Amino acid sequence: MPPTTSRSPYDAALNQTIPPSRAKIIPYTHGLTGVNLKVNDITTQGLWVSVAILVAIVLIARLAQYLYRRFRLIVTIPLTRDQHRYWARDSSFWSKIKKNLLQAPLLHRRHNKEIQLSSAINVGTLPSRLHSLLLGAFLISNIIYCVVLDYRGQSKAALIAELRGRSGHLALINMLILILFAARNNPLIPILSVSFDTFNLFHRWIGRIIVLQSVVHMTAWFVNNEHAIGYNGIKDVLMTDTFAQCGLAAAIALLVIIVQSPGAIRHAFYEVFLITHQILAIVILGATAAHIKLHNLPQKPIIYTIIGIWASERVMRILRIIYYNISYQGVTKVRVEALKGGACRVTFDIRRPFVTAPGHHIYAYIPSISFWMSHPFSVAMVSNEEPLLEYTPAPSPSPSILNGVEKISKHATAAPSYSISCIMAARTGMTRNLYNKARSSPDGVYTCRAFIEGPYGAADTLDSYGTVMLFAGGVGITNQISHMHHLIQGWAANTNATQKLILVWSVRSLDQLQWARPWLEQLSQLDRQGRDLEIVTHVTQLRNVDESIRPQEMQIHPGRANVDKLVEYHFEERIGAMTIGVCGPGALADDVRKAARTVMSRGKVDFWEEAFTW
Numbered sequence: 001m002p003p004t005t006s007r008s009p010y011d012a013a014l015n016q017t018i019p020p021s022r023a024k025i026i027p028y029t030h031g032l033t034g035v036n037l038k039v040n041d042i043t044t045q046g047l048w049v050s051v052a053i054l055v056a057i058v059l060i061a062r063l064a065q066y067l068y069r070r071f072r073l074i075v076t077i078p079l080t081r082d083q084h085r086y087w088a089r090d091s092s093f094w095s096k097i098k099k100n101l102l103q104a105p106l107l108h109r110r111h112n113k114e115i116q117l118s119s120a121i122n123v124g125t126l127p128s129r130l131h132s133l134l135l136g137a138f139l140i141s142n143i144i145y146c147v148v149l150d151y152r153g154q155s156k157a158a159l160i161a162e163l164r165g166r167s168g169h170l171a172l173i174n175m176l177i178l179i180l181f182a183a184r185n186n187p188l189i190p191i192l193s194v195s196f197d198t199f200n201l202f203h204r205w206i207g208r209i210i211v212l213q214s215v216v217h218m219t220a221w222f223v224n225n226e227h228a229i230g231y232n233g234i235k236d237v238l239m240t241d242t243f244a245q246c247g248l249a250a251a252i253a254l255l256v257i258i259v260q261s262p263g264a265i266r267h268a269f270y271e272v273f274l275i276t277h278q279i280l281a282i283v284i285l286g287a288t289a290a291h292i293k294l295h296n297l298p299q300k301p302i303i304y305t306i307i308g309i310w311a312s313e314r315v316m317r318i319l320r321i322i323y324y325n326i327s328y329q330g331v332t333k334v335r336v337e338a339l340k341g342g343a344c345r346v347t348f349d350i351r352r353p354f355v356t357a358p359g360h361h362i363y364a365y366i367p368s369i370s371f372w373m374s375h376p377f378s379v380a381m382v383s384n385e386e387p388l389l390e391y392t393p394a395p396s397p398s399p400s401i402l403n404g405v406e407k408i409s410k411h412a413t414a415a416p417s418y419s420i421s422c423i424m425a426a427r428t429g430m431t432r433n434l435y436n437k438a439r440s441s442p443d444g445v446y447t448c449r450a451f452i453e454g455p456y457g458a459a460d461t462l463d464s465y466g467t468v469m470l471f472a473g474g475v476g477i478t479n480q481i482s483h484m485h486h487l488i489q490g491w492a493a494n495t496n497a498t499q500k501l502i503l504v505w506s507v508r509s510l511d512q513l514q515w516a517r518p519w520l521e522q523l524s525q526l527d528r529q530g531r532d533l534e535i536v537t538h539v540t541q542l543r544n545v546d547e548s549i550r551p552q553e554m555q556i557h558p559g560r561a562n563v564d565k566l567v568e569y570h571f572e573e574r575i576g577a578m579t580i581g582v583c584g585p586g587a588l589a590d591d592v593r594k595a596a597r598t599v600m601s602r603g604k605v606d607f608w609e610e611a612f613t614w
Helices: 009-015 037-076 082-088 092-102 129-147 156-182 188-192 196-240 242-260 263-268 270-294 300-325 429-439 474-493 510-515 517-524 563-572 586-600
Strands: 333-339 343-350 361-365 374-378 381-385 389-393 408-412 417-425 445-449 451-456 467-473 500-507 532-539 554-558 578-583 605-610
Touching (some): 037 082, 092 129, 092 605, 129 196, 156 196, 188 196, 196 242, 263 270, 270 300, 333 429, 343 429, 361 417, 374 417, 467 474, 467 563, 474 510, 474 578, 500 510, 510 517, 510 532
Parallel strands (some): 467 500, 467 578, 500 532, 578 605
Antiparallel strands (some): 333 343, 333 445, 361 374, 361 451, 381 417
């Protein structure tokens, strides 16, 4: 028998008696017929140029900011308190820009406070005013690039084919940006000093744009195919054509991601969401690469670049993990101490010195608790204690002389100690399991092997500000302790200009004060060189304060902190330029933002927040 050859549904349709009008559509159902590659390239250039311009603007602004702060630091370090007055003023124009654009919420007040439909369901947070403008511009530009088609003299099928090619091409270009913005090792984070939280916000919204473009791509394909070969023909294509199957697989994976991405689902099933998200990302990349390769489409370099970025970023993560956690001395161990109030004090004994900056965070892997998962945690304290060296004469009957120098031997009197300390709140999943494991241990301490990945972050230095006011809520204290430690150490070395340091920490119960009490007492005992340190705590579920339990150098107040009054008071008493930072629940962050914006127009006040808004 002669060998049989398989024919595509398109060939079968052409061999049947079909109306000429339908036969003319078949070339536009797949491949590059009707796709305007030249305009595709122009839209790609337009998208990249707009992104490059934005990056350049941010880079120039950050460079100017860095140089200004560096100059202010050099000038203000030797100044007396009264001489800081000049730096307490700000231009009215710049203060208005900060108040009404750079630091403004989208509407009136809400930014990081989650929008809740019920006590169990929230739908996420609102982007800031600046972020909303950037996202809106990006969305509008993508819409324009999609609909700029050749409407003159083309058939309807050709126009739909052009839309199919354009939307698919733009979805792939945006995917490159999406992958970069999702990376922990995103080089733009340290270069632009923009937080991972901001890039994660753009990652989520760009992902939604990609899904919309993919839906347009699939719809355009479906319309032309339905007009040409009908529903039965489409069914045959999806059953027999690998090219179409790969495209459909990528589209379905994208739709599943968008279905599971709302905040209510992410927060309720955080660990399941992350694992599923990563698996679906691999499916999308693999299916898209096969989809493009099967028809040798011109987008092959783009998808290979995307896969290369994705894979190399994972390799960098693995190398970080190996470097800090594995050595001839063994593997990193973690000591987890269960604390009252629903948290753990966690200390990682790592293998090498850990170089970090205030405000940085790590990702922790604890395989015995959760094999796949890593969670971000702010670094509170870092200890890099090198061993002391003891010198003794070489063991020989008489001194061994070489070039007039007696040989000596040296050995370490103790093993090096490198550790990272954090606080983990017991919520759900890994953190809850870890807390329960430690609490059920005989002495309330659980020890096991672990791995850390990091450091990560884009924290700005606070050294040039005369007044630093830090707000913390709950475990947000860890982020602020790292800033306090850096500044107080700088007082002894005379490396910063800060004259006043104020910490306002809000907790629910007195038990939660024990989370950071040892560190706060340690910091309060360091040499201040005549600078002011004020530590204020507000315990929301407390009516009266027992002075016998008050930690040294710490003020305890019952009830919620009146953020407006505190900011107003310390603004009036400020020395030089002032910065106000917050790390804590969304409601607290929004209150501090509002209070900081209120005083911005009256003096030099900058605001920043540290948040993880997964």
